[in-house]
Amino acid sequence: MVARPLRRLSPGWILVAPFLALVLTLFLGPIINVLWLSITDPEPGLGNYAALFAEESSLARIIWTTLRICILTTVISVLLGYSIAYAMVHVRDSSRSRMLALLLVSFWISVLVRTFSWLMLLGRNGLVNNSLEAVGLISQPIEFMRNELGVLIGMVHYMVPYAVLPLLASMQVIDTRVLSASRSLGATGGQTFWRIYLPLTKPGLIAAALLVFIISLGFYVTPAILGGGKVLMVAEYISVQLLVTLRWGTAAMLAALMLAGVLALLFVMSRFMKLSTIFGGART
């Protein structure tokens, strides 16, 4: 593109400006309000943030629970997603579209429906436990649900399609001749995968991991139901502080912290690579 100094504001901007202003006001306004609330409610100062470092702070524990579950969910979802995407690019076209259809169907099912389906399937008197008991493999029901394991199962199931889609996109554009070249130069299948294929899919891997991790941070319904009340994650805690205990300062502080965390994550990633390639921007 030829660099050309803009002497006058392009008329296009004037057309867009009202909507831009609207979006900015509607989007930034509430965010600033939340940040403001986090340092003014119940009293001005950094008291809400200091509470994070208080001794025996339940906040620190809730944040740790959230991070632990989100990291585990991300790792498992991306591993599963990678194998599914890998399989999808290597099967015949007809099978691929069938796999994609199945993936999208599960992608579109509401999170509540999925959550309750897991309860029916893996609950104490669920299909799996009842069958295992009937054939005598177990005498006590296995506790899949209403604990951290249940939350992980529910979250991974929800997040796998989010991991597959970016990975699939990045795998589909790989030039397979590179792999043939690697093999013809004497590399084994394993070496070709680890040294050629995996590095080529790195942008997809990072995109998938980021996407899964960030969405996982805000999970509310799944932990609340499958955790049996004992797995308290940040999103649910924020909702309780807003609606039940009226600690809006605490809620705003946690929201600000999550926002900052996500932005920091994106910033760190941007140091290593162009974010636009991750999110499917034009390849240059």
Place this chain on the structure above:
Amino acid sequence: MHDKQFMRETVAEGAKAFKAGKMDRRSFLILCGMAGVATQAVMAGDAHAAANEIVMWNWGGQSEECHGNAIGKPFTEATGMPLKFDTSGPLQGKIKEMVDSGNVTADVCDADLFDAVALGPSGHLEAIDYDVVSKDKTLPDYALEHGVSIILYGYAFVYDTEAYGDTPPNSWADFFDTAKFPGKRSLYKWANGSLEAALMADGVAKDALYPLDMDRALAKIKAMKDDSLYWGSGSEAHSMVVNGEVSMGMVWQNRGKNIENDTDGRYKLVMNEALAMPGAYIVPKGNPAGREAIMKFIATAQEPDAQLQLLDCLGMTPSNPAAFAQIPEGQQPYAITSAMNIDKIAFNDPVWWGENGGDAVNAFLDAIS
């Protein structure tokens, strides 16, 4: 200039149509978007347009039909004002947000009496007018400055008769005794009721619960944590029991009858030491219908007939002593204030909860997570 004027008028017309129910919310928002006007600005200036109706903010489900028949019908007959519903659930935070925003769209909230203590002093609620509403038509401690109890609900528990049929549990002490009564338990996630149950199980007399000894209650809760699940909604409590996830479950007592029916009597309700909760009507400050109309509405809800209909329809127990003797026989085992139950009940202190509820909920969540 004219354009601006035109836009403003268009939106104002739209707001009227929206309020009159002639335009759906989405079209109205699109209209506002096109006109470049924030909805709030139009709605706030025009909120009193809804002065000829009562909007009840409740929890949806059957309650819409039940409140409509029990209170709405007689009230509309007497005053000509229709009763409408907002079923999004008047949690404390939502009421506070609504009043703070200056855009009050509800006239009365079907809430808890402790909400009246928590939100009243900060100026979020209208005071109850006891010249219109009667203090004698509810229990003595349940007519407060900013809220009055209409119905009572409660925390009781159900147990699995197949597991404990021979020596059935009959108290919170039994509920917390997993050695004598092995099996899983379920409790309410947001502290209320669970704390009181733990204290009664630990030997505190039911009329000496308040102020709650938090350390003692939480120690009891923690001791049973590995065997406990916690529910956040009535339907979740119901399904934990009906699906056999727990062998004893704390439930809202008005669900007891449904659970007994749904499990063909396998699970049975225990009303001994149930904790009565005063459900209350509270009025957001600056309600659109005005204070006079809403006080009349609340007075209508105090009548024994209305309360007995709510009992029949929702299982909520009357708080008006004049209605106690009229509780039908089929409802007596499940009703809090029936002659057979009233002496076995512990009564919630809304003042303690209103003042200390936030800390109690957070301490409880910390203990169970």
